[in-house]
Amino acid sequence: MDKVRVAVVGATGMVGQRFVKLLENHSMFELVALTASPASVGKRYSEAAHWYVEGQMPEGVAEMKVSTDDPNWLKALGVEVAFTALPAEVALKVEPELAKAGINVLSDASTFRMEKDVPVLIPEVNPEHLKLLEVQRRRRGWRGCIITNPNCTTTVLVMSLKPLLDNFGVKRVIVSTMQAVSGAGWGGVPSMAIIDNVIPYIAKEEEKVEAESLKILGSLNQGEVKAANFKISASCHRVNVLDGHLEAVFVELGKAVEAVEVINAMKNFKGKPQELKLPTAPQQPIIVKDEPDRPQPRFDRYAGGGMSVAVGRVRRDPAIENGVKYVVLGHNTIRGAAGNSVLNAELLVKEGLL
Amino acid sequence: MDKVRVAVVGATGMVGQRFVKLLENHSMFELVALTASPASVGKRYSEAAHWYVEGQMPEGVAEMKVSTDDPNWLKALGVEVAFTALPAEVALKVEPELAKAGINVLSDASTFRMEKDVPVLIPEVNPEHLKLLEVQRRRRGWRGCIITNPNCTTTVLVMSLKPLLDNFGVKRVIVSTMQAVSGAGWGGVPSMAIIDNVIPYIAKEEEKVEAESLKILGSLNQGEVKAANFKISASCHRVNVLDGHLEAVFVELGKAVEAVEVINAMKNFKGKPQELKLPTAPQQPIIVKDEPDRPQPRFDRYAGGGMSVAVGRVRRDPAIENGVKYVVLGHNTIRGAAGNSVLNAELLVKEGLL
Amino acid sequence: MDKVRVAVVGATGMVGQRFVKLLENHSMFELVALTASPASVGKRYSEAAHWYVEGQMPEGVAEMKVSTDDPNWLKALGVEVAFTALPAEVALKVEPELAKAGINVLSDASTFRMEKDVPVLIPEVNPEHLKLLEVQRRRRGWRGCIITNPNCTTTVLVMSLKPLLDNFGVKRVIVSTMQAVSGAGWGGVPSMAIIDNVIPYIAKEEEKVEAESLKILGSLNQGEVKAANFKISASCHRVNVLDGHLEAVFVELGKAVEAVEVINAMKNFKGKPQELKLPTAPQQPIIVKDEPDRPQPRFDRYAGGGMSVAVGRVRRDPAIENGVKYVVLGHNTIRGAAGNSVLNAELLVKEGLL
């Protein structure tokens, strides 16, 4: 099979770099274009990007020239899929242009997440939401499409909730996060702000987690997503960690269960990516740690190549009826961003939806 | 008035040092003895203690000789109050001996907290629990007594809950903590464990928070504390911060209130230490921050000289009936430990209970 | 005596805040104006500045309105001294305008440091360089003047070298620095750059240290500074520390001496500020630590209120003829910036040079 030609749009930032890394030697995709803001256009990628990902910048890519995100140019290069890592206000303009030009946009921006005809997709959780594409393309007259990632914090949470919802029902979720500085981009959190400190506020984060979770876990109904029917509350905090969002989760389930049943439901959880053996799919979407003091960001963020979430400390909650509490960790720029987009694209290809 | 002669028992550790600092030039207390483990006995305090508190070691104290905690020796020095900062298993033996010898023990150890006749005291919250001393002294035949601090995490939480309980009633509390490394003592958290990391587990901490909070907020009934009648659940985590425990709190109140009512109740909260103008009492036990991203450990842990707790982000909780959520911060070795003990002792003196 | 009316120009940044703190309740100066960039003009200082200094923002100042740095406006307010904390390229335009208008500029910018008629002043080290003001005022036709601080790294180094130069002669200096992130301003060092890392490069820093040190330690000759006659080499590195530059120094002295002689020369070092009892002068410009592992930034940066430098580990150097090595630490935004400027201004007033 010929590889699908892809572009990374907004390739120099931290999520952009993760895309570049994940697409190195990818069996289904060939990276043919890297775009960035005008100041970088024309430079070699190795000059334009301050590489921060573990390991070396992939060799072929270092020499590629950064181009503009002009849809015609990308079409001329044969690009069918664009992985975008753009600020929300830039995505607002760029992504519809790409979609209109027939390019399938796998977006990490928050801009279109809450649009009715746009899926917020985690392939293990709500692959059926891909049916929204038909609505989207018809309604907007696009040959391409926009599929978005959830916010990184949402992704980690929702992956851990899915098997609980399926097996026991979920009535209420309270989540308190400890988020890595990479979530704010390279310069987003000054060292002066976070050394010997915690910042108990991330703008708009809690609202995103609360709204997106209900959409992703909602059900399709006549071409629309009906939000899931449970209550959710988030409190979001930034801690002195490079990568990996850790979340303390308190859940009211639909019925009384033992901790071990929750653990088993999580361990047994698989989804379409595992079934279809998608290249970027981890063997286990949820890895349950046995040690009492895990998961920890530095030691567990690369579980499943950064595509699994790691859960630990599953225990009964003494304050909630049918309650359990646990901690869950996920890599915010892999599963929480670039990795999830790549997995989305793999599903799109396998399902014949390009 | 002559000053009351006091000792710091376990004076070389981090809480011990805080005692020494707080007792410098104290208007009611005169520090006459410093004790430590046998290896340090006979050394000058400046040799025995690795001073970590801000500012210099108080001058007079630097030259004091470290002594044993022998009750007879302390009595011979005229010690009436002992501030203890001992490991739980050491306190088990030492504290009753001191109390028996007629010394009033203000303890930071967890050992006796859950004993029926031992008050776990926060002077602004449950000063009436001092009535347990009568029971304690009678039952145990002691002339002295043991009064304990809560666990540092409990103290910070309970101070913020007290005005909510008094004004609106509390039905359920969920708390997720981000705790400083000093809580584990100088060598308690290796740098290898916490750089670029969070540890989502602190042994026995959640159990302490859950049990102690209900005892402190409980009511006296026939010489016993009847635990408060609400549900509580904690998830405790260690973060890369030197001092200051930050806690995300989700509360189900007894009735529907606006965030501003909660804020006002907290701002107006005063207790006996403020009324009696105790020397170590902060003007406001709870300081409510207006900025959206506060309190932060590095900037707010010294609020009220480390004796206030700082609250921020008070807002309605979308997932809990009559719910509010907020973050609260307190200095774990001042209000959370030594400072609270000193305030307890000041209350004891003012109430004529020595 | 009436207080001298002063302005802080560039008052919202980190050095600007230090000025504000140091001028609180100052016995010689009255702070009457705070200026900042146009975006902040008209705001209250408490709104315009993200306060990062220990303790609260001084009360009177919080309510002051931020103004422009227009010289006429400042003159109208009676300002005689302006403490400036401006970027080099802004200082280039603003500082001469202020000086021309008759205001004495105490500058923290590097812009004019190497001008022949501008003193780079550390009051304990080269107070006689104030004689350059006569040349400067005459040559430039200014009623005011510009006096600059050294670069923060230079200040710390030069203070430790002065007693060596005076007592033993200095032939060669090699210095390797470990500098705090505050030196780069609030957002200067992203947390992504410094967590679990060291950055072995600070733009133009080494050149500044090498050139400025020789100027400051040089001698006046016919209205010019003749650079000191020794060799100097610096290697500058940024480490994960908030405040406090630590420097490892290797010195070839003019003759063979024991470490203890070096220590005594440092301990006995006093200068004009101590002699004149200037308000901001520390009792001892150099504090020599006895402990084998000191000075350390977190514990020693506030030595002498941040106005002393702390030296430790003075020992013979096995690789250098007549060599000694030691480490020296200073607070980069107090003695290394705002504090030194305030001390400069105090000297200016006492010497009748306004």
Add this chain to the structure above:
Amino acid sequence: MDKVRVAVVGATGMVGQRFVKLLENHSMFELVALTASPASVGKRYSEAAHWYVEGQMPEGVAEMKVSTDDPNWLKALGVEVAFTALPAEVALKVEPELAKAGINVLSDASTFRMEKDVPVLIPEVNPEHLKLLEVQRRRRGWRGCIITNPNCTTTVLVMSLKPLLDNFGVKRVIVSTMQAVSGAGWGGVPSMAIIDNVIPYIAKEEEKVEAESLKILGSLNQGEVKAANFKISASCHRVNVLDGHLEAVFVELGKAVEAVEVINAMKNFKGKPQELKLPTAPQQPIIVKDEPDRPQPRFDRYAGGGMSVAVGRVRRDPAIENGVKYVVLGHNTIRGAAGNSVLNAELLVKEGLL
């Protein structure tokens, strides 16, 4: 060829774990025994070791039982090579017993480094020192032997000096280090000691660097090493970094050279491991970085799989005749410890010296 059977002695600590990782799927060695202190003997390795190395514990090893370091037991298992990671005082007893029993000890302890008949070996630098083994075995009557690593700081320095010595001569070396906390072992540096701090002292480190460097770079003469003839001075400091020692080096060369000549000498440097294509040998022992702000510990410590050192900022030194200065970085537990021992063992096998 049959694989050589090896043991890791002191396998649970940080260097021990690095050995285990490096020996996974090794082409020349088969790991057949893991030893540790009595408290761990009999446990599975996965229980006994708190795994901190990146990635998972190798599967086969996790199930291995920890044994004692009894020489007879190890001989019975067919062990020919023991990689030891023992405290100095334990090595004093254990290592000679192993050597006497015919086992070749590749030691990371400092105990025997300065013994006249013991090579301190870096295979790229002084492979000819292996001739000392003949002296050692004869003199001590051992069938086995002891070969030691240098101290980790020494290794990094000496690798960068070797091509300078060979090409230009070296007369004087001054080195100021910024060392990672892992060098002190898991619990060696408390977080309370290093957050927002630098510790300018590491016990005995400077003496080791100074003495070992001269021995390693010395020449063999009648069965003894004649120390290299240059002067050397070190100042050693601990910084807030997990892994990777960074060193600022100032060198007086034997003749005047341009920086580019130094760079080329470093880039072209190869040694016996490269010539013999030893399995653990990096392609380039020294990697020279072009960027002005590199090498940095977090980004460059894994250069050459952690077996290369990375050099940057090579420039003329203005204070030293024929002087150059540069920074060099190496991974302290790979090239600075376990990796160098494994490379030593590979050389031993290839040279037929088992």
